[in-house]
Amino acid sequence: xxxxxxxxxxxxxxxxxxxxxxxxxxxxxxxxxxxxxxxxxxxxxxxxxxxxxxxxxxxxxxxxxxxxxxxxxxxxxxxxxxxxxxxxxxxxxxxxxxxxxxxxxxxxxxxxxxxxxxxxxxxxxxxxxxxxxxxxxxxxxxxxxxxxxxxxxxxxxxxxxxxxxxxxxxxxxxxxxxxxxxxxxxxxxxxxxxxxxxxxxxxxxxxxxxxxxxxxxxxxxxxxxxxxxxxxxxxxxxxxxxxxxxxxxxxxxxxxxxxxxxxxxxxxxxxxxxxxxxxxxxxxxxxxxxxxxxxxxxxxxxxxxxxxxxxxxxxxxxxxxxxxxxxx
Amino acid sequence: xxxxxxxxxxxxxxxxxxxxxxxxxxxxxxxxxxxxxxxxxxxxxxxxxxxxxxxxxxxxxxxxxxxxxxxxxxxxxxxxxxxxxxxxxxxxxxxxxxxxxxxxxxxxxxxxxxxxxxxxxxxxxxxxxxxxxxxxxxxxxxxxxx
Numbered sequence: 003x004x005x006x007x008x009x010x011x012x013x014x015x016x017x018x019x020x021x022x023x024x025x026x027x028x029x030x031x032x033x034x035x036x037x038x039x040x041x042x043x044x045x046x047x048x049x050x051x052x053x054x055x056x057x058x059x060x061x062x063x064x065x066x067x068x069x070x071x072x073x074x075x076x077x078x079x080x081x082x083x084x085x086x087x088x089x090x091x092x093x094x095x096x097x098x099x100x101x102x103x104x105x106x107x108x109x110x111x112x113x114x115x116x117x118x119x120x121x122x123x124x125x126x127x128x129x130x131x132x133x134x135x136x137x138x139x140x141x142x143x144x145x146x147x148x149x150x151x152x153x154x155x156x157x158x159x160x161x162x163x164x165x166x167x168x169x170x171x172x173x174x175x176x177x178x179x180x181x182x183x184x185x186x187x188x189x190x191x192x193x194x195x196x197x198x199x200x201x202x203x204x205x206x207x208x209x210x211x212x213x214x215x216x217x218x219x220x221x222x223x224x225x226x227x228x229x230x231x232x233x234x235x236x237x238x239x240x241x242x243x244x245x246x247x248x249x250x251x252x253x254x255x256x257x258x259x260x261x262x263x264x265x266x267x268x269x270x271x272x273x274x275x276x277x278x279x280x281x282x283x284x285x286x287x288x289x290x291x292x293x294x295x296x297x298x299x300x301x302x303x304x305x306x307x308x309x310x311x312x313x314x315x316x317x318x319x320x321x322x323x324x325x326x327x328x329x330x
Numbered sequence: 331x332x333x334x335x336x337x338x339x340x341x342x343x344x345x346x347x348x349x350x351x352x353x354x355x356x357x358x359x360x361x362x363x364x365x366x367x368x369x370x371x372x373x374x375x376x377x378x379x380x381x382x383x384x385x386x387x388x389x390x391x392x393x394x395x396x397x398x399x400x401x402x403x404x405x406x407x408x409x410x411x412x413x414x415x416x417x418x419x420x421x422x423x424x425x426x427x428x429x430x431x432x433x434x435x436x437x438x439x440x441x442x443x444x445x446x447x448x449x450x451x452x453x454x455x456x457x458x459x460x461x462x463x464x465x466x467x468x469x470x471x472x473x474x475x476x
Contacts, residue, residue: 060407060409061409061410062339062409062410063339064410064411065339066339066340067339067340067341067342067464068339068340068341068342069341069342069343069344069345070344071375073341073342073343073344073349073353074341074349074375074434074435075435076338076339076341077338077339077340077341077466077468078334078421078435078436078437078468079334079338079405079409079410079413079419079421079437080405080421080435081409081410082407082409084407085403085405085409085421088403089400089401089402089403089421089423090401092401092402092403092448093400093401093423093448096401096448138406138407139404139406139407139418140406140407141403141404141405141406141407142403142404142405142406143403187381190375190381191374191375191376191377192374192375192433192434192435193401193423193433193435194373194374194375194432194433198400198401
């Protein structure tokens with residue numbers, strides 16, 4: 003990367019630890035922290051994928067024996083990410099009487115927004131309720147369309163100190179807050195997390211709002227990482243946008259789509275229908291909404307407060323809030 | 331007769347021996363889980379330290395292989411070549427109320443299309459794989475009290 007960009011003096015090299023896609027907003031936090039402490043002046047946050055050649059997620063390990071924590075799940079046929087998270091979602095749905103239609107609405111919203119985004123992989127390939135309902139189960143409660151796809155791709159954002167923002171031609175987008183973490187024993191072995199029916203944001207989201215000095219009501223638009231739709235549902239609950247008992251009424255197609263929904267979600271098509279860039283695509287869309295350049299722009303001249311939530315249900319997780327100049 | 335087709339990775343004890351008593355117990359039709367000798371609480375998966383009182387004085391003790399379904403999933407997508415022709419199967423997360431609500435992952439034996447009910451009582455079934463090299467035993471579950 004440094005060679006390709008002609009960087010004579012590389013000042014920072016950070017890799018967010020753990021949590022897979024849960025680290026997408028933490029990468030922004032790491033960059034902002036490095037800038038705030040003078041370690042670097044211009045940081046590229048990037049992700050590049052070649053899943054076709056180098057490894058896919060839908061299959062378990064090919065080996066004759068297995069040990070450690072995985073020995074207590076893999077021999078029972080539990081080995082893919084969809085399977086690792088399905089029982090968290092089922093437990094949440096059971097506790098709060100959530101219907102399958104709530105998950106379906108999240109998927110439909112992503113596909114709907116992708117139809118206006120020529121760069122989306124699912125542009126021209128809309129999803130209907132019937133197509134969702136008749137799609138095969140991967141593992142219950144996840145249909146095929148509840149699961150992120152796999153693709154090749156690359157994405158990057160550039161962060162600089164706020165006082166340099168005027169040097170650039172685009173409308174500036176400020177990091178109001180970016181946090182990471184998880185609750186105690188979120189990673190407890192063999193599905194023994196005491197807060198099992200969560201997406202791991204219960205302790206993280208309050209810190210985000212404290213840092214950004216905004217409330218859920220101030221947020222204009224949200225991009226929330228769809229590894230699986232059920233994780234989006236729990237992540238938005240834990241970020242305070244609805245209570246668990248409001249889920250069936252909140253997660254409806256009409257509520258989640260531009261231009262008329264009260265809660266436009268994943269406005270580029272997200273991981274499900276734009277591209278699965280492990281969350282960085284969602285970060286870029288959150289920034290487009292501030293700049294006013296989304297293909298599903300929530301407010302024509304750009305929004306003031308835009309949130310991105312990284313991969314739910316893993317540990318650690320992360321989320322961030324961007325703001326316009328007016329939000330400062 | 332095993333619930334899943336043969337060919338999935340066989341469990342072996344961790345190289346540091348941490349969970350070896352668990353696997354040895356299953357081979358002898360016993361469920362042995364970790365219990366702290368200081369605070370007397372059960373915990374699972376196996377760890378070197380008690381996550382409640384930080385004691386290192388942990389042992390494995392036998393407990394009854396009964397519990398209730400905490401969550402479940404019916405799996406359709408074949409995640410391993412050994413499961414290509416298998417069809418749907420059920421994974422359950424079983425909670426043991428008599429052992430501080432620790433949870434174990436297993437399969438729910440019987441009709442893969444059976445209704446799955448959180449809270450239903452289940453009883454452990456020791457499934458021995460004596461034809462495999464290495465031999466191993468899984469703890470499966472069946473609906474009903476023992």
